[in-house]
Amino acid sequence: xxxxxxxxxxxxxxxxxxxxxxxxxxxxxxxxxxxxxxxxxxxxxxxxxxxxxxxxxxxxxxxxxxxxxxxxxxxxxxxxxxxxxxxxxxxxxxxxxxxxxxxxxxxxxxxxxxxxxxxxxxxxxxxxxxxxxxxxxxxxxxxxxxxxxxx
Numbered sequence: 001x002x003x004x005x006x007x008x009x010x011x012x013x014x015x016x017x018x019x020x021x022x023x024x025x026x027x028x029x030x031x032x033x034x035x036x037x038x039x040x041x042x043x044x045x046x047x048x049x050x051x052x053x054x055x056x057x058x059x060x061x062x063x064x065x066x067x068x069x070x071x072x073x074x075x076x077x078x079x080x081x082x083x084x085x086x087x088x089x090x091x092x093x094x095x096x097x098x099x100x101x102x103x104x105x106x107x108x109x110x111x112x113x114x115x116x117x118x119x120x121x122x123x124x125x126x127x128x129x130x131x132x133x134x135x136x137x138x139x140x141x142x143x144x145x146x147x148x149x150x151x
Contacts, residue, residue: 043097044099046100047090048086051085052121055121061116061119064115064116066115067113067114090102091104091138095116095123101134101138104131110139111126111127123138
């Protein structure tokens with residue numbers, strides 16, 4: 001077969017909508033299991049362990065929703081089960097707690113912006129009242145009080 005004939009065949013097929021190119025390679029979609037996701041999470045070594053259960057499967061966590069109009073007052077609570085566990089309470093980048101977004105002393109007033117309902121541990125997105133940025137982050141529900149706290 002001559003090159004010319006092959007080129008004209010390809011051109012006619014191309015104009016006819018069939019094309020002369022080979023079929024694209026099949027796309028392989030990796031299957032990501034919850035175990036693989038949990039193993040891929042890398043937390044900053046400065047992040048302390050929680051004294052209560054956290055969400056074991058990040059793929060099962062809820063979708064963040066607005067909490068009121070972002071004006072609900074609350075207070076950071078470093079006490080858990082009657083013991084001061086965090087005199088400085090950490091606010092995280094997300095419910096995955098990979099990075100510390102900011103921090104403030106126990107008893108600091110915050111405004112609740114969002115809520116995330118999860119299978120084991122719920123989280124709130126809060127903004128520290130009167131603080132300069134960075135002043136927002138996610139906090140596990142047991143470390144937030146809707147009643148004023150005396151520092």
